[in-house]
Amino acid sequence: MKKVRTSCKGRRCKFPRCKHILSIYNHEAYCHVHLSLVDVADRQKISKA
Numbered sequence: 001m002k003k004v005r006t007s008c009k010g011r012r013c014k015f016p017r018c019k020h021i022l023s024i025y026n027h028e029a030y031c032h033v034h035l036s037l038v039d040v041a042d043r044q045k046i047s048k049a
């Protein structure tokens with residue numbers, strides 16, 4: 001058996017209730033949809049503080 005250096009296969013987006021399966025080449029915790037949403041939310045938090 002060979003070990004391939006990629007992210008775990010079949011990881012799911014961390015976003016609650018999101019069932020998107022992340023590509024092994026996507027090393028982010030979120031799918032492309034939620035990655036932008038989380039990014040925006042983080043910015044809003046920062047600007048609010």
Ligand SMILES: [Zn+2]
Nearest residue numbers: 013018031034
């Ligand atoms: Zn997602």
